[in-house]
Amino acid sequence: MSDSSTVNVAEAPPGIEGAGFFATSLDSLVGLARANSLWPLPFATSCCGIEFMSTMASHYDIGRFGAERLSFSARQADVLMVMGTISKKMAPVVKQVYLQMAEPRWVLSVGACACSGGIFDTYSVLQGIDRIIPVDVYVPGCPPRPEQILDGFMQIQELAKKETTRRRNEPEYKALLASYGIE
Numbered sequence: 794m795s796d797s798s799t800v801n802v803a804e805a806p807p808g809i810e811g812a813g814f815f816a817t818s819l820d821s822l823v824g825l826a827r828a829n830s831l832w833p834l835p836f837a838t839s840c841c842g843i844e845f846m847s848t849m850a851s852h853y854d855i856g857r858f859g860a861e862r863l864s865f866s867a868r869q870a871d872v873l874m875v876m877g878t879i880s881k882k883m884a885p886v887v888k889q890v891y892l893q894m895a896e897p898r899w900v901l902s903v904g905a906c907a908c909s910g911g912i913f914d915t916y917s918v919l920q921g922i923d924r925i926i927p928v929d930v931y932v933p934g935c936p937p938r939p940e941q942i943l944d945g946f947m948q949i950q951e952l953a954k955k956e957t958t959r960r961r962n963e964p965e966y967k968a969l970l971a972s973y974g975i976e
């Protein structure tokens with residue numbers, strides 16, 4: 794750092810700066826606030842959940858990214874983190890949790906099982922959660938390391954930062970949801 798008295802918590806969005814003022818777009822300001830205050834809802838069913846626990850612990854500390862408050866209520870969450878094997882019987886529950894989340898909402902698919910069914914190519918295991926809900930970021934691995942989970946979370950932050958406040962009302966987004974049978 795060039796000056797020890799200057800502490801940057803988050804990078805300022807692009808804007809016009811002058812003596813005593815800073816002007817930027819509303820989308821940039823809202824994106825910055827969203828990206829640094831995401832509340833994850835962990836939906837962990839197997840070994841990937843254990844790796845997520847270590848991601849929350851002090852060594853990796855996901856709280857550095859503004860996500861120290863886990864939300865176990867879908868109505869208070871921003872990011873659905875699906876970790877582990879999802880059976881076909883559990884698929885309607887995952888979709889219901891997703892539908893109960895308020896907009897904007899993002900989905901992080903963690904581990905080989907959530908991404909593609911993993912080693913369980915059977916009649917009872919869902920071959921990827923993208924069959925029932927749209928996924929924003931995939932974190933591969935069996936199980937993925939905490940660094941990978943943090944990288945996936947930072948990718949969600951970048952999506953949140955760059956998303957306009959009007960994106961969710963655009964026809965492309967509505968068509969994506971319609972392709973999953975979601976209105």
